[in-house]
Amino acid sequence: MKVVVDAFGGDHAPGEIVKGVVAAVERQGITAVLTGDRQALERLFAQQRWSDRGIELVDASEVIGMEEEPVAAVRQKKNSSLVVAMRLLADGAADAFVGASSTGAMLTAAVLIVRRIRGVLRPALAPVLPSRGAPFLLIDAGANAECRAEQLEQFGLMGSLYMEQVFGVASPRVGLLNIGAEPHKGTALQIEAYARLQAAGLNFVGNLEGTDALAGRCDVLVADGYAGNIFLKSAEGAAAMFTGLLRELFQSGLSARAAAALIASPLKQRLRQIDSRTYGGTALLGISKPVIKAHGSSDATAIENAIGQARRFHESGMTRRLEEALAAKSPPADPA
Incomplete structure (x- = not known):
């Protein structure tokens, strides 16, 4: 290759x-x-x-x-x-x-x-992001600021196939990024997209808030590019803040350095889990x-x-x- x-x-x-x-x-x-x-x-x-x-x-x-x-x-x-x-x-x-x-x-x-x-209909940016469970795919992360419901439905299809074929996830769980779990939540776009995704033959798990995705409740998170990019940048910022605070804490004194040495191996493993370099890049689907x-x-x-x-x-x-x-x-x- x-x-x-x-x-x-x-x-x-x-x-x-x-x-x-x-x-x-x-x-x-x-x-x-x-x-x-x-x-x-x-x-x-x-x-x-x-x-x-x-x-x-x-x-x-x-x-x-x-x-x-x-x-x-x-x-x-x-x-x-x-x-x-x-x-x-x-x-x-x-x-x-x-x-x-x-x-x-x-x-x-x-x-x-x-x-x-x-x-x-539209290509979409699809990064793989960490969660408390397995990594999940966000689609779209910024290629299309404005979308139609049929485009979000197609994002769900593309994302589901990608996680299945490339990451080996059987029957990927597909969620729709929204402000609440109920089918009537969100704008007209989210309401129509919910109905389309539900009827698309995917393993659709409904509306999800950002915290749900980060908790590991989906394998694919569908969003228009505007909301998806805000979610992505917020998650990246939170991860950077967390690692920065940890670094400051463990450099704050002798006792903190000693504590860091004791948990160095599991800590590195967890930090690697939220390191964007681990996942490589963003697929353009x-x-x-x-x-x-x-x-x-x-x-x-x-x-x-x-x-x-x-x-x-x-x-x-x-x-x-x-x-x-x-x-x-x-x-x-x-x-x-």
Whole structure:
């Protein structure tokens, strides 16, 4: 399997990106393509004495910045590391994409170059998040600020298939993010989406509040991109605050340091459970090839794990299963 990686996307590019790719090639039995300034990449390999076995370099002279307008940047910077990588994916020169570049630019490039699966109304961002139970999938986490109920229904289908095929969850429990459990709660959008999800043949467990999802009551949490992104950023902020408070506590004195030493092993295990790097990246579901968006601040560990996620996505046959599921349904309405 071959993964194409945008070597110049992200806060720590290209160093941490390339380091993560080298580790993934060594440990996961894959090959990789790195897109970006070829001379800069060659210098980096030489300086760090990294092996380039199984890694191909493809020159791309431009970079799309985090603050650039996505559509204009993708259309104008045709030789950017992101656009070149997406073109390689679309042309079949790679099996999956991983990148830590701008979310908007990556989403735009995926839709314009790689294209949606036939029948998909809207692609959706779907990160895997920790809970007190098993991890769960949030869909959508910000690709679509405004949604229709039929799109939320389709998010439920895509999320359920992803957790089943990629993570091996049997009959994934699908919940709808809302302000209460009763079917009549929420706006007209949530009320209609509830009815659609209930009739969709999924293992729908009803409306869930954010605390329910974090307590482990679902495997898939469906939301419009606006509410989903707020939920995601709030959860990330709470996790960062918690780990920061723990760090301050255990550095506050000798007795605190002694207590930290006693619980170091189980504490590290729990902190790893809420570390976003553990889960790699965010899948962009609904695109015709596997696309994984790594966090902009990703280090080598996060990139390596994102590549592992892309590998599982490709090997799972999820895209084919989704195509079959959509074909079995009546033709959807035209995308809005």
